[in-house]
Amino acid sequence: MEKSSLSLLTRVEGEGRANIVVGDGKIKRIEVHIFEAPRFIEFGLKGRKPIEAPEITSRICGICSVSYQMASAKAFEYGMGIEVPYEEEEMRKAIFINEHIKSNVLHVLYLQLPDLLNASSSLEVFNKNPEIYKMATDLFMWSRKLMKVLGGRFHNIVNIRVGGVYSMPEKKEVEALSSQSERAITHARKLSEFVLDNQDKFPSYEQKIKPLVLCDAIEYPFISRNICSNEMRFEISKFEEEVVPEQVPYSNSLRYRLRSGENYVVGPISRFNTSFYNLRGEVRRMLKSYGYMPPLKNMSYSIVARIAELYEFILRITDFIDNYRYVQVNEKSFEIKEGTYYGAVEAPRGILYHRYTVNKRGLIEDANIIPPTSQNLISMEAFSMYHLEKIGLINKAEQLEKAHQEVQKIIRLFDPCISCSVH
Numbered sequence: 001m002e003k004s005s006l007s008l009l010t011r012v013e014g015e016g017r018a019n020i021v022v023g024d025g026k027i028k029r030i031e032v033h034i035f036e037a038p039r040f041i042e043f044g045l046k047g048r049k050p051i052e053a054p055e056i057t058s059r060i061c062g063i064c065s066v067s068y069q070m071a072s073a074k075a076f077e078y079g080m081g082i083e084v085p086y087e088e089e090e091m092r093k094a095i096f097i098n099e100h101i102k103s104n105v106l107h108v109l110y111l112q113l114p115d116l117l118n119a120s121s122s123l124e125v126f127n128k129n130p131e132i133y134k135m136a137t138d139l140f141m142w143s144r145k146l147m148k149v150l151g152g153r154f155h156n157i158v159n160i161r162v163g164g165v166y167s168m169p170e171k172k173e174v175e176a177l178s179s180q181s182e183r184a185i186t187h188a189r190k191l192s193e194f195v196l197d198n199q200d201k202f203p204s205y206e207q208k209i210k211p212l213v214l215c216d217a218i219e220y221p222f223i224s225r226n227i228c229s230n231e232m233r234f235e236i237s238k239f240e241e242e243v244v245p246e247q248v249p250y251s252n253s254l255r256y257r258l259r260s261g262e263n264y265v266v267g268p269i270s271r272f273n274t275s276f277y278n279l280r281g282e283v284r285r286m287l288k289s290y291g292y293m294p295p296l297k298n299m300s301y302s303i304v305a306r307i308a309e310l311y312e313f314i315l316r317i318t319d320f321i322d323n324y325r326y327v328q329v330n331e332k333s334f335e336i337k338e339g340t341y342y343g344a345v346e347a348p349r350g351i352l353y354h355r356y357t358v359n360k361r362g363l364i365e366d367a368n369i370i371p372p373t374s375q376n377l378i379s380m381e382a383f384s385m386y387h388l389e390k391i392g393l394i395n396k397a398e399q400l401e402k403a404h405q406e407v408q409k410i411i412r413l414f415d416p417c418i419s420c421s422v423h
Contacts, residue, residue, distance in 0.1 A: 002028060007404040009411060011111045013063060014418025018384075018407045019250065022397045030384040030407055032377055034251040038422045042367040050076045050336055050358060051162050057354070057369065058156060060423040063106070066099040066151070067347035068369075069160040071354040074223060075343025076162045082334055087327045088164035094320040095150050095157060096222060096345070097313045102143045103348035104268075104310040107415045108195065109136040112303050115409045116201055132194055135187040139314075142180050146317065149173050163332040174324045181318040188314045189286070192307040196290040205390045206297040207383065210262055211270030212243075212375070214346050220278040220312060221271055221346050228274060229264060236344045239353050240368070243375070253421035255377040256370065263378040266350025267414065269296055272305035283312050299383055299413045336362040347372055349415050371420040384410045 002023040009016040009032075019031040041060055045053060054072040058065035070092065077084060084092070109132070110122040119125045126133035144154040149169050151157025159165050214224040215233060225236055234242055245254045258264055273295040276284065287293070292304055336358065343354045350372030357366040384407045388394045393403050 005400045005404070006033070007408065009408065009416075009418075011114070011408075011412055012416050012418065013061075014416070014421070016416070016418045018404060018411060020400060020403055020407065022400070025397050026395045027385070027388055027393070027397060027403060030381045030388075031248075031250050032380050032411065032416075034253040034377075034418055034421055036252060036418050036422050038252050041423045042369055045356075045364045045367045048364050049362065050341075050356065050364060053356065053364065053367075054160055054162065055158075060369070060371070061417055061420045062155060063103055063417060064099060064347045064349070064352075064420070065156050066096050066160065067345055067352050068354075069157075070096055070223065071343045071345045071347075071352045072356075073160060073162045073343070074345065075341040075354045075356055078225065078343060079339060079341035080334055080337060082163050082332075084164045085327070087168065087325060088329065090320065091150065091165050091168060092160055093222065094317055095147070095160065097317050097320075098143055098146045098150065100309060100348050101313050101317065102140065102147070103415075104306045104313075105136055105140045105143065107348075108303055108306050108310065109191070111412055111415065112306075113195070115412060116195070116198055116300075116303060118201075129194075132191065135191055138180075139184060139187050139191070142177075142184050146177060149177060161332075163334065165329060167329055168326050171324060171326045174321055178318075178321045181321055184314050185318060188307075188311045192286060192311050195303055195307050196287075196292070199290060202300050203298055203387070203390070207299065207386055209269060209273070209295070209297065209299065210258070210264040211273055212258075212264045212266050212351060213270045213274050214344060214351060216275070216278065218278070220275050220309075223345050225344075227344065227351065229258070235342075236353065237340075237342045239342070239344065239370070240355065243370070246378070251377070253374050253377060253418070254370075256375045257378060263382055264375070265299075265379050265414075266372045266375050267302065268305035268309055268348075268350075269299065269302040270350065271346060272296060272308060279308060279312050280315055283308055283315070286311070299410065302413050338362075349373060349417060349420075350375065369423055371417065371423065373414070373416045373418065373421040376414045376416065377421070380411050380414055380416070383413075 005020045015036040017033040054069040057068040148154040214221040215226040215228040276294040353370040355368045
């Protein structure tokens with residue numbers, strides 16, 4: 001007879017449980033229960049104008065609202081052939097990069113670092129390392145200032161639209177941010193080194209990580225019309241042909257596999273493994289000095305990918321601040337045509353996919369949004385089981401408390417946003 005042992009997920013966004021199913025004296029399987037209520041955002045888009053979609057979808061998530069705005073805007077820009085002015089596109093990229101900075105600071109320092117250091121919480125980590133706490137707080141507050149200047153608000157920003165932005169801040173407002181840029185770069189470097197100095201705490205075993213990422217031959221991937229996975233490459237319009245949804249009774253979120261039946265991973269570790277050489281030279285040199293090169297072969301190394309991205313993005317946004325040029329934003333008009341529109345971006349947690357169908361009246365009649373957390377759910381379960389096997393707990397059903405602690409650690413590596421998954 002099988003029995004379930006449940007524990008509430010902690011240090012994640014949203015509401016969920018880890019279920020360890022036990023039978024015959026051993027752990028049979030892991031289930032990630034998503035019981036947060038769906039919000040039916042896609043249904044709410046029906047009958048709305050395409051220009052309204054970025055604002056509506058941004059309310060799916062408070063942490064990665066910019067990702068939803070960008071995926072939505074890009075879908076219609078691609079499909080309608082809208083060319084975004086260069087300065088406005090650079091502005092949007094800066095806002096998007098800053099969202100990644102905020103998300104990575106929150107995840108690395110507050111959610112995953114306690115697990116790496118075997119601490120009970122971030123408070124314990126910061127009490128033992130007050131300088132780390134100060135640097136993390138400084139970085140987060142600097143990022144909030146950036147978001148307010150560039151996005152109009154520090155939370156759920158209001159400056160991204162189909163075709164560009166609504167306004168550009170005055171040059172003096174952006175220049176005022178540069179006084180803290182060098183300190184932000186120094187903090188990013190020191191925080192990265194602090195994490196990498198604890199590399200002896202990473203698990204020693206290897207595991208197969210099947211990446212799914214946006215492809216960009218020039219830059220570290222953010223926005224693209226193409227998706228790659230090792231030997232695979234396809235356009236975003238083929239996403240729903242290559243990625244197949246599943247539904248299970250214990251989850252309010254859909255889950256996804258490749259058409260081949262394989263589970264896959266989206267997010268920082270996949271971006272790192274496929275686009276390492278698109279990182280800046282000084283970021284790569286730091287990583288190489290600690291022995292880190294692609295591919296990273298254990299999900300626990302996702303924190304390495306995140307601190308690499310944190311360092312990279314702070315360097316990039318500092319360049320934007322130093323080279324910022326104000327331009328007047330002009331009113332935009334474009335013809336909304338009947339058709340199907342596809343967009344995808346690399347949100348902090350991985351690929352975020354949007355598809356919209358627009359009718360003859362120029363209104364949305366159908367939408368499908370696939371967030372990264374939904375795509376990672378199957379891998380969370382599979383990697384949790386593999387981890388328990390590798391550390392010798394799979395046949396020790398009597399040690400359920402310890403097993404729950406380890407399973408929660410694995411789930412947190414993916415930085416799940418449960419609210420996104422049940423949008």
